[in-house]
Amino acid sequence: MPILKLNRVLHLVAALAVLTCASAKAQAQDWPTRPVTMVVPFAAGGPMDTLARILQHGLSETLGQQVIVENMPGGGGLVGSLRVAQAAVDSHMFVLASIGTHAIGYSMHSKPPYHPANDFQPVAFVADAPLMLMTKKDLPPNDLKEFIAYTRANQGKMSFASGGSGTSSHVSCVMLNQIIGVDVTHVPYRGGGPAFQDVIAGRIDYICNYISIGAAAVKSGQVKALATLARERTSLLPDLPTADEQGLKDFDVSAWNAILLPKSATPAMVAKLNAAVNKALDNPALRERFDAIGLIAAGPDRRSPEYLRRFINAEVEKWAGPVKAGGLQLD
Structure with a gap:
């Protein structure tokens, strides 16, 4: 290819590159340009x-x-x-x-x-997003102290749900289980919604989940709420004591x-x-x-x-x- 023609090609490529970069920069500045x-x-x-x-x-x-x-x-x-x-x-x-x-x-x-x-x-x-401990409605315990005693006695046949391995609902329950000294079967779901539905249905014993998703079910009697897992009570369920208040000192998961x-x-x-x-x-x-x-x-x-x-x-x-x-x- 002649030198003159090659130079023209190179200049054209360079010009296109500059225009492309300028266009990308303009799009970023104008973002968002679509849904x-x-x-x-x-x-x-x-x-x-x-x-x-x-x-x-x-x-x-x-x-x-x-x-x-x-x-x-x-x-x-x-x-x-x-x-x-x-x-x-x-x-x-x-x-x-x-x-x-x-x-x-x-x-x-x-x-x-x-x-x-x-x-x-x-x-x-x-x-x-504060979390709380909830159980299916027909599980015998009515507070955290009773839950600890019951779970220690029945851990081999109990299960807890989560929104997936590694989620806050999973690890918070694992931390709770470690502190009270129990080994309970974990059942992970593809999200907190499906997990909670199986607690409501009575297929799972308990869950550590967002107060935002559980408060309505607690108030309607579909599940039991035994403890707020954050350090302070929530205004959504002000009568629900924290785990710390019920004896698990300094337990704080939010x-x-x-x-x-x-x-x-x-x-x-x-x-x-x-x-x-x-x-x-x-x-x-x-x-x-x-x-x-x-x-x-x-x-x-x-x-x-x-x-x-x-x-x-x-x-x-x-x-x-x-x-x-x-x-x-x-x-």
Whole structure:
């Protein structure tokens, strides 16, 4: 090929590369340019799905594009989270993460599929989600002391459910079982909703699950609530004493939720979604809906991407010890 013609080709290739980069940058600045997918890595009907539906409208309104909730259960939440971690910059998706997907689950694998902070772009902490111990309605115990005695005597024929191995509902019950000295069969489900339904149906003896998903069933007598597992009582069930109050000193397990973009996301995309989350959480109507299901909305000082990155790294370290000590590694 003549030198002159080759130079023209090279100039054309270079020009196309510049245009492509400029176009990608412009798209990132204008993000979102089409509907956005909020990946919920658990089954529909569970507590995270409920939270996603509450956030959906406010985020759609602020972003100027429809936010679509997509449930993608599997692997204790790792399947859906991994999909987001690996998504391209123009994927238009983010993940609604939990303590299970972005703290506990990391220590349960010798080769984790992703790092909870480094393989994402943290956006904003959303809420704390207190847990409680619930049993099927015909299980004899009526408080935590009676539950401990009964479970110690019947552990070989009992079972507890969770929303999946490595989730907060799993590890919190494991911690409870370790402290009271019992070995009970674990039955994992593809989400907290299906797990809780089998407790209501009487097929499973107990579950450590979000107060947000269980309060209505407790009030209607479908299940028994024996203890709040967080350090403080919840306003949703103010008469339910904590495990600490009932003798398990310093027992404190509370789940949490946050929003993260793919690792490929630009700072402009992070800033725009962070602003949308902040606006949503400042809405009094949304905060009332949080209160109604027992969620504690994050204050302004906990909503920055920098705070979330530090928080997730601290949570990974916090839960590594209990997971390993409990023999909860899956591989």
